[in-house]
Amino acid sequence: MSESRLSEEARIALSRYSSDKAAQTLLPLWLQFEAFLQSRGTLPSSIPDIPEESLRAYATSLDYRDWHVDDALVALSAVLLVCLHASYNAKILRSIVIPRIRRPVQNRQWDAFRVRTYQPxxxxxxxxxxxxxxxxxxxxxxxxxxxxxxx
Known part of the structure; x- marks a missing residue:
């Protein structure tokens, strides 16, 4: 099975800016995102052509999966890192977040925050x-x- 154009771009971007081990770790997370794009019927020709709405929809879908919060954040971060290295608009990438509630940690003397899901x-x-x-x-x-x- 041949690799898609988006996967090739992701592999090139990761190999250019990070180690081979990092590329091996992040590429499967990118392939999950690519499968998400294919399920929506929107597979653009290059990474900078990915619609902003698709990135936001992926972040929202991560929120509804039965994943731990950290796993969802790592998956989204991997996709955003690949997009950043592939010259996607950084201003847009900064605005893509998983829609979760942030609340102060109880019994702390500093203003630390943690990510808290809707259901504990x-x-x-x-x-x-x-x-x-x-x-x-x-x-x-x-x-x-x-x-x-x-x-």
Whole structure:
């Protein structure tokens, strides 16, 4: 099976600006994006000709996949990096984001932010309930705290 013109351009752009190992890592993510373009019926002749709407639609589709947040961000970043190296308009690329909610991290003394999905991930809910349970058990088993609260 021959490689498409977009894949050839992506391979050339990646090999020009990064190592072979980086190209091997990023190219499968690019091929997923190319499959997304083919499913939409819009396969442009070159990377700079990819419509901005297609990039935004891909970012939105990553939001609805059953992926971890980090995996979705890596997939989008790989596509944007290939586009950047292939001379796509950088101003447009900066505006392409996965539409997720950004909220401040709780109990932090600085203004750090984390990406939070619309529905909390199951493992984070389990970890939060374990922390609460451990904290409650420590408070309940510490007699000094009980005496302090009484006085």
């Amino acid at each position: 991930l199951e493992y984070s809910q389990l970890a939060r309930s374990r922390r609460r349970r451990t904290k409650h058990e420590v408070c309940a088993s510490d007699p000094a705290r009980i005496e302090d609260s009484v006085t």
